[in-house]
């Protein structure tokens with residue numbers, strides 16, 4: 001198979017769909033890899049690294065799209081990229097179609113087969129191609145929160161780990177899933193006094209069993225949350241209600257109960273944010289103040305560490321990318337229901353029910369599509 005990887009063109013996106021290692025594996029499996037020049041530059045990979053891996057570097061995205069049987073990317077294809085997709089071509093990338101009717105329309109019109117990273121599942125009911133980005137955002141949250149807490153940045157002027165004779169920062173993490181667990185571990189590693197709140201008792205049990213000693217756990221009742229938030233130097237918002245906007249867990253009125261200069265890091269901002277006063281910010285201008293409380297609400301946190309994020313995403317996508325290339329999408333999806341769950345669009349048909357529901361479009365069963373295509 002000819003596997004193509006264009007340079008990402010969405011603003012502020014520095015990741016790349018294939019690392020040189022992914023290219024090397026694909027070549028070792030007998031495939032041709034075509035990379036757009038400088039595609040990996042933002043993540044610290046040079047054209048020479050891809051050439052060493054056996055890939056061919058071409059000058060334009062047009063050449064990549066015109067040559068490749070499968071396109072591997074990071075972000076959803078932008079309008080100009082969607083025009084280059086064609087019938088029988090396979091697209092493997094993040095899509096997030098439910099809130100994006102224009103993209104959905106264009107992908108249906110292209111005739112291409114589109115597999116979305118974010119809906120591929122695993123046997124534990126998880127989302128293996130989303131998890132690495134949650135791990136990155138979680139580990140980054142205390143780091144950016146610590147910077148926000150610095151006096152010069154408007155923060156309370158509290159050091160995460162304290163020093164002998166001075167208490168460490170109190171960090172409250174709301175939501176003990178992938179983001180929350182990684183955030184709590186890093187905050188605890190920095191020496192902070194950390195409490196994780198969650199609504200799920202099984203999740204709290206798991207955290208208590210596996211992380212005992214590193215941080216405390218507490219049930220996320222309204223009263224408990226309000227009490228802990230009022231004492232916190234930093235609150236990290238890491239909740240997710242699948243398929244829904246994030247619930248608002250701290251109201252504007254509650255800010256007046258908090259310590260002046262405390263930091264709110266709203267990782268759930270990509271789902272609308274879990275604090276009433278959250279609004280999405282960018283890496284260029286990440287923080288703002290409301291009622292004396294500092295807010296950090298960057299919606300694409302992994303972009304700050306594009307190299308780590310690219311490698312983490314590449315590790316997770318590689319086995320699926322190789323299965324698609326080695327077997328073709330029909331056989332690969334027939335063999336693996338978790339990859340089949342990633343199928344969103346095929347030959348002008350929508351194959352993902354939640355997207356159809358969100359956009360009021362007809363959906364064809366993905367199983368049926370695979371059977372008919374076989």
Ligand SMILES: NC(=O)c1ccc[n+]([C@@H]2O[C@H](COP(=O)([O-])OP(=O)(O)OC[C@H]3O[C@@H](n4cnc5c(N)ncnc54)[C@H](O)[C@@H]3O)[C@@H](O)[C@H]2O)c1
Pocket residue numbers: 131133134135137174175176177178179180197198199200203220238239240241246247249266267268269270271298299300301302
């Ligand atoms: N900003 C970014 O760059 C970025 C990057 C990655 C992930 N995220 C976002 O971070 C959020 C968390 O992602 P995740 O992968 O950790 O999800 P997850 O499903 O692993 O964990 C979410 C946790 O929230 C808990 N929860 C749900 N409602 C709650 C409530 N009312 N109170 C307390 N806990 C509650 C759940 O029980 C679960 O344990 C998501 O919104 C995700 O989209 C943002």
